[in-house]
Amino acid sequence: MDDPEAYGDVDVRFLQPYQATKTYLCPNCNRDIPPGTGHYAVVPVEAPDLRRHWHRGCWDGRKTRGAAGGGTGTKKRKKSRKRR
Numbered sequence: 001m002d003d004p005e006a007y008g009d010v011d012v013r014f015l016q017p018y019q020a021t022k023t024y025l026c027p028n029c030n031r032d033i034p035p036g037t038g039h040y041a042v043v044p045v046e047a048p049d050l051r052r053h054w055h056r057g058c059w060d061g062r063k064t065r066g067a068a069g070g071g072t073g074t075k076k077r078k079k080s081r082k083r084r
């Protein structure tokens with residue numbers, strides 16, 4: 001697993017929705033972070049190249065996993081396949 005804290009100190013910045021202009025892949029859940037989504041950029045101080053973008057819930061929840069058991073809207077919207 002990709003644990004940024006394995007590299008020592010990390011610099012965690014919150015990116016506002018308007019700052020998120022690209023799609024990122026969250027290393028925690030392996031899902032996309034779509035543009036326009038507020039999320040965290042996690043940058044190891046020693047290895048800035050290894051910057052990762054995390055969902056807010058993923059980063060917040062990685063330590064307290066199982067503690068609160070809080071479900072942050074797990075609404076899934078699937079587009080059904082096209083019919084021709």
Ligand SMILES: [Zn+2]
Nearest residue numbers: 026029055058
């Ligand atoms: Zn995630």
